[in-house]
Amino acid sequence: MMSKINFFKPDKNNLNTFLYLGSFLFLISVLDVFINSFFSLNITGFLPGFLSFLFPLILGFIGLYFIRIEFSGIKQLDLLNKHINTNNFNAVLSLLIIFVIIKSLPPILSWFVIDASFAGDTKDVCTGSGACWTYIKVWMRRFMYGMYPNAEQWRINLSFIALVLMGSVGYFATDRFKKYLTLYYVVIYPLIAFLFIFFFISGGPVFFDFSYGIIAAILSIILGFFIPAKYKFYYFLIVPLALYITLKYFIFFEEYVELGKLDGLNWVETGAWGGLSLTFIISFFCLIFCFPIGMAFALGRRSNFPLIRYISVGFIEFWRGVPLITVLFMSAVMFPMFLPEDFFIDKLVRAIIAISLFEAAYVAEVIRGGLQALPRGQYEAAKSLGMGYWKMHIFVILPQALKLVIPGIANTFLALVKDTPLIFVVGLLEIVGMLNLAKTNPKWLGFAMEGYVFAAIIFWIICYAMSKYSYNLEQKYKTDR
Amino acid sequence: MNFKLKDIVPQLITVTAVVLVFGFFTYNAQINMENRGIDFGYGFLSQESSFDVQFSLIEYDGSHSYFRAYLVGLLNTILVSVIGIIIATILGVIVGVARLSPNYLINKFAAFYVEFFRNIPLLLQIFFWYFAALRALPLPQDAEAIFGVFFLTIKGLYVPAFIWQNFSVFFYSIVAAIIAIIVIRIHAKRVQENQGKQIPVFLISIGLIFILPLLSFLIGGVGISFEVPVLKQLATTSFIYEGGVSLPPELIALTLSLSLYTATFIAECVRAGIQGVGKGQKEAAASIGLTPNQVLKLVIMPQALRIIIPPTTNQYLNLTKNSSLAAAIAYPDLVLVFAGTALMQTGKAIEIVSITMFTYLTLSISISLLMNWYNKKIAIQEK
Numbered sequence: 001m002m003s004k005i006n007f008f009k010p011d012k013n014n015l016n017t018f019l020y021l022g023s024f025l026f027l028i029s030v031l032d033v034f035i036n037s038f039f040s041l042n043i044t045g046f047l048p049g050f051l052s053f054l055f056p057l058i059l060g061f062i063g064l065y066f067i068r069i070e071f072s073g074i075k076q077l078d079l080l081n082k083h084i085n086t087n088n089f090n091a092v093l094s095l096l097i098i099f100v101i102i103k104s105l106p107p108i109l110s111w112f113v114i115d116a117s118f119a120g121d122t123k124d125v126c127t128g129s130g131a132c133w134t135y136i137k138v139w140m141r142r143f144m145y146g147m148y149p150n151a152e153q154w155r156i157n158l159s160f161i162a163l164v165l166m167g168s169v170g171y172f173a174t175d176r177f178k179k180y181l182t183l184y185y186v187v188i189y190p191l192i193a194f195l196f197i198f199f200f201i202s203g204g205p206v207f208f209d210f211s212y213g214i215i216a217a218i219l220s221i222i223l224g225f226f227i228p229a230k231y232k233f234y235y236f237l238i239v240p241l242a243l244y245i246t247l248k249y250f251i252f253f254e255e256y257v258e259l260g261k262l263d264g265l266n267w268v269e270t271g272a273w274g275g276l277s278l279t280f281i282i283s284f285f286c287l288i289f290c291f292p293i294g295m296a297f298a299l300g301r302r303s304n305f306p307l308i309r310y311i312s313v314g315f316i317e318f319w320r321g322v323p324l325i326t327v328l329f330m331s332a333v334m335f336p337m338f339l340p341e342d343f344f345i346d347k348l349v350r351a352i353i354a355i356s357l358f359e360a361a362y363v364a365e366v367i368r369g370g371l372q373a374l375p376r377g378q379y380e381a382a383k384s385l386g387m388g389y390w391k392m393h394i395f396v397i398l399p400q401a402l403k404l405v406i407p408g409i410a411n412t413f414l415a416l417v418k419d420t421p422l423i424f425v426v427g428l429l430e431i432v433g434m435l436n437l438a439k440t441n442p443k444w445l446g447f448a449m450e451g452y453v454f455a456a457i458i459f460w461i462i463c464y465a466m467s468k469y470s471y472n473l474e475q476k477y478k479t480d481r
Numbered sequence: 482m483n484f485k486l487k488d489i490v491p492q493l494i495t496v497t498a499v500v501l502v503f504g505f506f507t508y509n510a511q512i513n514m515e516n517r518g519i520d521f522g523y524g525f526l527s528q529e530s531s532f533d534v535q536f537s538l539i540e541y542d543g544s545h546s547y548f549r550a551y552l553v554g555l556l557n558t559i560l561v562s563v564i565g566i567i568i569a570t571i572l573g574v575i576v577g578v579a580r581l582s583p584n585y586l587i588n589k590f591a592a593f594y595v596e597f598f599r600n601i602p603l604l605l606q607i608f609f610w611y612f613a614a615l616r617a618l619p620l621p622q623d624a625e626a627i628f629g630v631f632f633l634t635i636k637g638l639y640v641p642a643f644i645w646q647n648f649s650v651f652f653y654s655i656v657a658a659i660i661a662i663i664v665i666r667i668h669a670k671r672v673q674e675n676q677g678k679q680i681p682v683f684l685i686s687i688g689l690i691f692i693l694p695l696l697s698f699l700i701g702g703v704g705i706s707f708e709v710p711v712l713k714q715l716a717t718t719s720f721i722y723e724g725g726v727s728l729p730p731e732l733i734a735l736t737l738s739l740s741l742y743t744a745t746f747i748a749e750c751v752r753a754g755i756q757g758v759g760k761g762q763k764e765a766a767a768s769i770g771l772t773p774n775q776v777l778k779l780v781i782m783p784q785a786l787r788i789i790i791p792p793t794t795n796q797y798l799n800l801t802k803n804s805s806l807a808a809a810i811a812y813p814d815l816v817l818v819f820a821g822t823a824l825m826q827t828g829k830a831i832e833i834v835s836i837t838m839f840t841y842l843t844l845s846i847s848i849s850l851l852m853n854w855y856n857k858k859i860a861i862q863e864k
Contacts, residue, residue, distance in 0.1 A: 083583070083585035086583055093587050094584060097587065307496050311495060317846075320845070322838045322842055322845075323803065323805040324802075326816060326838050326841060333824065333834065334835075336513075338507075338509050341513060341516065414600075417602075418602040421602050421604040435608075436608065436612075452605060456606075456609065460601055463600035464596065
């Protein structure tokens with residue numbers, strides 16, 4: 001007898017029949033959607049409306065059903081079946097996704113590229129139905145630098161280039177210098193960056209009270225080498241503060257040293273800073289500040305001293321319980337009330353303080369997770385070697401705990417970058433703020449979409465790169481336990 | 482006594498520092514307020530607010546008090562949060578499960594969605610939906626009806642309103658159904674523990690929750706009718722829909738962006754949770770003869786939920802806090818109405834900002850307490 005043709009149950013025996021028939025139907029269905037989408041031709045227009053709409057789906061479904069043959073022996077077919085065609089439900093979903101992609105490509109492509117206008121520098125060139133990238137081109141400087149004067153923008157560029165170069169030192173360091181890298185990145189690099197931004201980008205006579213603090217800190221560290229270990233705790237408790245007060249009020253009196261005035265640089269007040277560069281500046285500073293503060297509160301929350309523990313818990317839970325926008329509101333309208341009347345803090349600095357404290361609470365919780373995840377044996381081993389609290393934490397606990405929490409820290413920093421647009425509350429305009437300003441410009445009305453898409457692409461690239469980088473770090477520092 | 486100076490000194494110093502900082506702030510605040518002639522106090526809450534709010538769930542106009550304005554803002558915040566949480570959870574679970582699908586296309590599609598939406602700042606997304614996407618909607622007079630009753634226009638979404646008769650009967654019938662279900666569940670559990678018999682609780686529950694409200698329609702005198710929005714001309718070019726419920730575009734943009742954004746994080750939580758349940762659990766459950774449904778319900782889900790719930794709670798909290806971004810697009814939430822307009826009018830910065838922060842703190846802490854309670858309930862009971 002001839003093998004009976006079971007038309008509705010594909011199997012290996014009549015593989016070819018089903019394969020040809022199935023792939024033919026599948027291809028027809030895809031082709032139908034493709035032609036419909038790219039050439040706006042409806043080849044199934046003769047069918048009644050509803051059926052015409054569902055035609056490719058039904059055809060594709062039958063096609064996929066025919067080619068669903070288990071272990072056909074053809075490698076590509078098995079792969080296809082395994083990945084997109086395991087059962088009826090999956091087949092329908094796969095078809096829908098393929099159709100959606102084909103359907104959405106032409107409008108997206110035409111908006112982004114084909115019908116978009118790139119040339120010129122006035123609104124008049126934007127007549128097509130596509131995007132008006134001319135708008136982005138014209139406003140590019142504002143989106144990047146805010147209201148920073150055009151002639152001075154090289155200062156921002158130079159600073160960023162210098163900081164990036166100095167930041168990449170770690171990649172080129174020879175083994176001899178590798179051990180100093182942590183010190184470099186934790187202390188020296190932030191300090192240099194600070195000086196760069198506050199002298200070079202700001203360029204004005206910066207009131208430099210904290211230079212005394214730096215001198216006092218360096219002096220007391222040097223002197224600290226000569227103090228016997230027994231008294232070091234009390235020494236570091238008292239001497240730096242005493243030195244600071246002595247320096248400020250008894251040696252230099254009220255003569256403020258104008259370290260900031262560089263000849264030939266105009267002062268650009270922080271109100272004029274803006275755009276993407278401001279996003280970077282704020283993210284950078286908050287990142288530097290929130291990490292040590294967060295670490296301190298994480299340790300405080302696990303401290304044996306009840307009072308310190310309560311204060312840390314209160315701090316962390318307070319900041320984690322309120323939205324950032326209210327924190328910024330507080331820094332804008334409430335904080336000035338808490339300061340002496342003649343005392344003025346720049347609004348950028350206030351925003352940076354507010355965001356840092358806010359993110360520090362999140363960093364603290366992440367680090368606490370790492371501290372808790374370490375086995376008790378690590379603490380006990382360190383103690384049994386005679387290490388004190390600080391030695392134990394600096395050399396044994398924190399290096400391991402921080403390794404564990406790299407993904408968490410990276411997520412917090414990502415959140416920080418994504419939170420920077422909120423500074424519109426205090427009246428600072430980074431890139432999103434500049435977009436909102438630009439779209440209300442009477443000469444350039446009606447290009448909100450282009451602006452937001454542009455900013456979204458920039459932020460997406462930054463955040464995606466950061467998350468991929470943190471993933472690499474995580475893999476690099478993964479130690480088997 | 483093991484009393485060491487080294488234990489006391491750091492605590493003392495910390496506390497002194499905190500007290501000094503707070504004291505310094507309070508002192509300055511007092512002086513500043515004296516100089517500016519502002520008096521401290523919460524008395525303003527009962528004064529007439531004399532400003533209007535576009536969208537409110539309770540009756541409100543300028544003649545009501547500041548406290549009522551505060552309530553309006555709070556309710557609007559809660560409304561956005563609740564809608565956002567519901568949509569984000571549904572979407573997040575679907576995407577999270579899709580991330581684990583063996584289907585390559587679905588898997589990548591879900592991954593694309595997650596990577597796309599979570600790497601763009603939420604504020605930017607809100608702006609995009611509000612200023613760019615929703616502005617492209619048709620004017621009221623050009624809008625086409627969706628299913629004949631919904632109208633999506635540039636001025637918002639108009640949906641039919643329910644008009645109830647004897648709503649209280651309907652409400653009580655639902656309450657009765659829920660109580661009955663709880664009682665039956667407890668009873669079923671006891672029967673199963675004592676006699677090993679299984680009562681089809683799920684079917685009975687579904688039956689109850691449908692039949693009791695249905696009975697209330699048939700014999701309880703409950704009636705329902707719809708009020709469909711109707712286009713009305715105000716001026717030659719100005720149209721508006723009357724009747725029904727109108728959801729302002731701010732609300733739509735906000736819930737859309739909040740739920741799309743938060744869903745990506747919930748999806749990752751769900752994925753981690755399901756992946757966290759060992760393969761052996763599934764195989765062990767199948768080998769003792771449980772059906773696939775039972776495996777999912779009795780073995781996988783209880784364990785996965787244990788991993789999923791704590792981070793998801795955090796996401797709910799984040800969504801609630803992020804709803805304060807409403808202020809950026811003028812949706813009248815707590816921050817805009819109270820910390821914005823009311824603050825501008827009264828100038829009572831300290832009182833208003835502190836009330837606002839305290840409110841969010843209470844909201845956050847109550848959600849996290851609720852979730853902690855639930856988490857404890859489903860946690861492994863180790864002996």
